[in-house]
Amino acid sequence: MQSFDRHRRLRTSAGMRDLVRETHLHTEDLIYPLFVMEGEDIKNPVKSMPGVYQWSLDRVDTEVQEAVDLGIRSIILFGVPAEKDAVGSSAYDSEGIVQKAVRQIKAAYPDFTVIADTCLCQFTDHGHCGVVENGEILNDESLDLLVKTAVSQAEAGADIIAPSNMMDGFVTAIRSGLDEAGFKHVPVMSYAVKYASAFYGPFRDAAHSSPQSGDRKTYQMDPANRREAFREARSDVEEGADFLIVKPALSYLDIIRDIREREQLPIVAYNVSGEYSMIKAAAENGWIDEQAVVLEKITSMKRAGADLILTYFSKDIARWLQN
Template identity: 55%
Template sequence: MSFPVTRLRRLRKTPAIRNMVRETIVNKDDLIMPYFVCPGEGVQNPIKSMPGNYQHSIDMLVKEVKDLYETTGVDKILLFGIPEEKDEDGTVACSQHAIVPRAITALKEAVPEVMIVADVCNCEYTTHGHCGTIVDGDVNNDLTLKTLAAQSVALAVAGADIIAPSDMMDGRVAAIRNALDENGFENTPIMAYSAKYASAFYGPFRDAAESAPQFGDRSTYQMDPANSDEALREVQEDINEGADMVMVKPALSYLDVINRVKSTFNMPVVAYNVSGEFSMVKAAAQNGWIDEQRIIREILTSIKRAGADVIITYHAKEFMLNQIHSK
């Protein structure tokens, strides 16, 4: 049948009809809220390039996560750490006394209902800001695996529910899986940053995590933004090595990759709606150029529609508060 028998506008006539036939709905269970934890007490440092986000000391983080859960129902967070001091290879992150393991312990005691995803990488913890051990001017893949495995075990011991390696070293999922299994954490899932691109969208994050590289860039280990076939190879490798979930990062410029990964592998796909994507929305909204809440809803819907099962986003709290208040 075609027009005039078929009139597609019939199903757009009223809000009730539109709601009834809506294909893609984003809810609290789809969202993970990222946080940055730093040393000190009573600390809440605003991140200028990411309005509404902060570096929290552990005590303030506990209050913030408790408020997130109680006011929005969002029960999943992703943790990044800013250490008291850094070293050449990131071993400062491999101890139970490191900033993120201590934060996990405090959160598990105060808000046990919240699931904690622990990012695993060395860029926040190295003096040079790269994601691993430097040899001859570049990150040495195999030496870095040892640090990543040790860091993962420390996070699991502290109580992390999911380990999320974001470094893009070859073989790191297998190294982490083996280390977790050998230490009795065979049931701890791995959320692999499988297709992580060398993107310009990470700028505000590097301010937040104090992790900008001191020389060069990350193009020798993060993916070329021009490639999508390569993304499928990266995802396949991580699945073969034991990844339980795979991630595409960033999200908005890589919706095609999200869709290809979901269609090809049919396993849980995570998309990271990254800091630059967040900050562009905030900047445009502050200038009155866009309807902020409509834009946020449209962005998150598009990411889920592309195939993401889970969305990591700095919009998580405000999105859910807006949803609650608009009902």
């Protein structure tokens, strides 16, 4: 008989498959998104995201404690303010919802890593990520407000600042602002490669951040572009970023791999709301095995080169990994 390779020798049992597994997922790889809002005794379900809630501050600690008990070590905070205006002033208010949540969580859980999403879209009445004038999103004027937001979050005790606005120069502006304010030790987790994706719809429901007019295509990236991602990531590295986020993750695994091969910083794959909600909907209809699909999907992000996974499935994954 003609000789051939016996690849199946390494698949003969669960123990053998575990022995040769190349990619491993750990609970400490997970970043759990948390939506916080003004009010009392609120656990408001996000209709388009089963299992995801908006939390008032008096109930936040319960949710954080559950994450801690599951072995999750970091969260990212998204704020839903009581009031909005044209310049998103509550984003950089020392008594803003994110700042209050950061102080509360760090006081109760000092060793827990709290990441603050740094953007204006949830806080502006027009829903854009910067200053708008005559229908145009102004880049440099927006940077000033984003710096104020980042510094106020660092002052509140945020461990990591995560700017998601996609204005040109946002990393260098925020890095300089943090340094000048005495926060040279606070890392910047840049949304370096963020596409103008159709997968963000449920998040906008959760964060109340839909644009009131137009779209975000003048500042977020064209989904058809690959080489542009290299330029965006390189700029952020040169400007002082400490982490690089690729968003969304599932439809952009090739981009995660590309960036991994070119850059040495830790890469974060953002498993976005639309990717989450599609699986939840299919699972609720009995069409798929949710656990198997989620773990396969998240593993693909690690295999592509991501070091960390920002996902709404964090608690589910942590439970599955314990079994």
